[in-house]
Amino acid sequence: MTSFEEAETEETVTCLHLTFYHPCQDKMMFRCLNFCKREQVRADETAKFGRDSNICHYNLMDTRVSRIQFVLQFYRKLNSSEFCFEIKNMSKKTKLTVDQTELGYLNKIDLPWKCIICFGEYQILAEIQEGESVDYFETYLHLAEVPILQERCLPSLQPVPENGVSSSSFSSQGKNPIESDENES
Secondary structure, X not given: OOHHHHOXXXXXXXXXXXXXXXXXXXXXXXXXXXXXXXXXXXOOOEEEEEOOOOOOOEEOOOOOOOOOOEEEEEEEOOOOOOEEEEEEEOOOOOOEEEOOEEEOOOOEXXXXXXXXXXXXXXXXXXXXXXXXXXXEEEEEEEEOOOOHHHHOOOOOOOOOOXXXXXXXXXXXXXXXXXXXXXXXX
């Protein structure tokens, strides 16, 4: 047998892509994060985000961020080969939202495959790339140039009546153009 035939099968690694945005990001609050570099995290450890560098591996240099803002736990679903992440809000003062779900202190939910995490003025786009490794996962951090919520804006899902006038258009009267008939004087 050749060394090629004896080599172990290479397994893929679950990777959590996190794209960060803050309106004042030029103030260096992300200076301790390693962008555009994959980092391994052991499967039995939690990924901690916050301002306390003694506890958190992912440091946000901002006094408005809690010592531990949130944690991500890697796990495998029961009776499944599917790997997931659970996010838990660790801040007593700041609520955390995952898409439209608001989490108070110590609340946790499963992280969707693609979602937006918000707290304070921070916006984080989280995307999970599936893998097979049970020993560790990877994080890959990116920095957004524009607000993530602005970039991902969805059109309003509010129905518009057949007459084409939405009830929300009456809420800001005076700001909308006024339509008039040509025959009126």
